[in-house]
Amino acid sequence: MGDVTSPWPTALPQDVRARLEEALAGLPAHRRTTFGLRVARWWPDLVDGLAPYPDPTTLAGHVLEKAAAAYREREDELHLLDERRSLEPDWFQRPGMVGYAAYADRFAPGASGLAGVAQRVGHLKDLGVGYLHLMPLLATREAPNDGGYAVADYRSVRPDLGTMEDLRELARTLRGEGISLCLDLVLNHVAREHPWAVAARAGDEHYRAYFHVFPDRTVPDELERTLPEVFPAFAPGNFTWDDELGGWVWTTFNDYQWDLAWSNPDVFCELADVVLHLANQGVEILRLDAIAFLWKRMGTACQNEPEVHQLTQALRAVAKIAAPSLIFKAEAIVGPNDVVHYLGQGQHHGKVSDLAYHNSLMVQVWSMLASRDSRLATHALGRFPAVPASTSWLTYLRCHDDIGWAIDDDDARAVMAQGWQHRLFLSEFYSGQFEGSTAEGLVFQHNQATGDMRISGTAASLAGLGHALAALDAAVDIDGFEDASHAVDDAVARILLGYAIVYGWGGIPVIWSGDEVAQLNDTSWALTPEHADDNRWAHRPRLDWDRVRDAVEQPSSPTGRVLSGLRHLARVRARLPHLHASVSAEPVAAPDPGVFAVLRRHPVGTMLGLYNVTEQARQVPEWWVRELGQLSLNECVDALNGYPPNRTADGSLYLSTYQPVWLVKASDV
Ligand code: GLC
Secondary structure, three states: OOOOOOOOOOOOOOOHHHHHHHHOOOOOHHHHHHHHHHHHHHHHHHHHHHHOOHHHHHHHHHHHHHHHHHHHOHHHHHHHHHHHHHHHHOOOOOOOOOOEOOOOHHHHOOOOHHHHHOOOOHHHHHHHEEEEEEEEEEEEEOOOHHOOOOEEEEEOOOOOOOOOOHHHHHHHHHOOOOEEEEEEEEEEEEOOOOOHHHHHOOOOHHHHHOOOEEOOOOHHHHOOOOOOOOOOOOOOOOOEEEEOOOEEEEEEOOOOOEEEEEEOHHHHHHHHHHHHHHHOOOEEEEEEEOHHHOOOOOOOOOOOHHHHHHHHHHHHHHHHHHHOOOOEOOOOOOHHHHHHHHHOOHHHHOOOOOOOOOHHHHHHHHHHHOOOOOOOHHHHHHOOOOOOOEEEEEEEOOOOEOOOOOOOOOHHOOOOOHHHHHHHHHHHHHHHOOOOOOOOOEOOOOOOOOOEEEOOOOOHHHHHHHHHHHHHHHHHHHHHHHHHHHHHHHHHHHHHHHHHHHHHHOOOEEOOHHHHHOOOOOOOHHOHHOOOOOOOHHHOOOOOOOHHHHHHHHOOOOOHHHHHHHHHHHHHHHHHHHHHOOOEEEEOOOOOOOEEEEEEEEOOOOEEEEEEOOOOOOOEEEEHHHOOOOOOOOHHEEEEOEOOOOOOOOOOEOOOOOOOEEEEEHOOO
């Protein structure tokens, strides 16, 4: 029987409790009580999560002292946010949530840095944005720095963008507008120039143990047998010799990104402190960069090891105690059976990340648009294990990274295809090499050994808009003009269809900056010397604000249609409770493989998303909708236009070229 007059858990060692009480001394009584209650709530998760380390209880006590210090420093406004979020834990799952991701310096006009981001909040609000992911903006090593993913100081902002005070100010402004700020937590590696790495290079044994260093090739060679290569073209291998270290250091990504040894409890404590620090700046979502790679084990690919989930659970428990409004987003670009663990399966159910990227959905959308066939997508997405109802997918059509064709061989076989052949087809299709393709992607990291060819390019360029506009410019007669105009319309429709699938899936749909005005590949990407070997910069253009203005002024232009289309999707979405992320999306096989169908059975009513992935008109028979057992065409409206769906003479639902339809019962909306 515990002490019912005390908030502290009985399992908490007395000396830890004494130290925590001391750290909180002077705070108002209600604050101290809240902290104690939170420790009681999360202590078991914290200790369990620290199981990979030799003495979890002592370590947990040590980490709690850091949490108490951060809690003490947390601003009142953020304490208020913590309380508010604990009353609405589904805040990020609601249908009104739309995300946007951008590089601060490529989004803000001119060289206005973080202050310039705040000036453009209106644009975000028009798109319905409630979540803004600003790409790495903490101090990095000098270029090259992998777009900021080589952090040199977790506690300062890149000087060209502003200061920590500017970041706090921006977070506050955004919060006032109902927009939550998301930042990257690059936790697998630091820059070779980070003080920990500098100390290690100077011979400090304590910091040398923050990294995986090997005196010779014996262990690295053995590890390489099972390790994949992330950047085979510009950073082959997973280890880098460093003269100052006098050893081979583990570098999964570039040679200047040194993997942290998470097996060392000191590394856990340092990163837990960084989490708390960022939360206290007003950051509400942390994107756990490259999280799959944290734990290393000989004889494996060193990805998705069980310890990764334990450590995430522990980090989350620390955050829940000091800054519970903070949520985690896993960046784990891994297969379906692995990715669901990042949202919590089994013993970690609901205890790890709140959000995870739905990489497979993104890949399958591009695959359907290329093959004009939904069968593979329906099969592959349909066999995703269920995820906890308290979590959410992050859905997207494009992001700052390349697209790797994550098509599973078994999924391909199930629909009578060959995995390697389909992956090759997609690479050839999106790099424009396939007969009839108008896509203008670039091949990224062709791996000669595996045949893997990833693809860079903006959504608009991959959808063939650049090609179609060029044909329109070059048209010399009326036929040529008409053909090219149709091609432009089709490309615009492909972009909007892709986004309709992404918005209609459930979860947070995230727009990659520039997509809202159909920006094409940046043809000058290679002129920046430090980007010249990395064509991902082709799809990371500066946002063209003139284009945004033109799109607003000319709503029937291609860019105008995309911008108003995305704004419209957000407005419709916000009114549809069916899209709450707690309910899962179920792909169902429509009789016509040219139609991708997604059922969402929410207690308030069912929604059936129908997407024509081809440039021909398609039909969906009335009986098929009826037999799904949830909806009848006679009682439905298409939420996207508010009207009953178009029907053919025999009663079938009619879908025009690339048309999306969101069917719901008229009486439910
Ligand atoms: C993530 C980022 C990617 C970066 C890598 C290494 O995958 O999205 O851009 O190269 O991590 O930090």
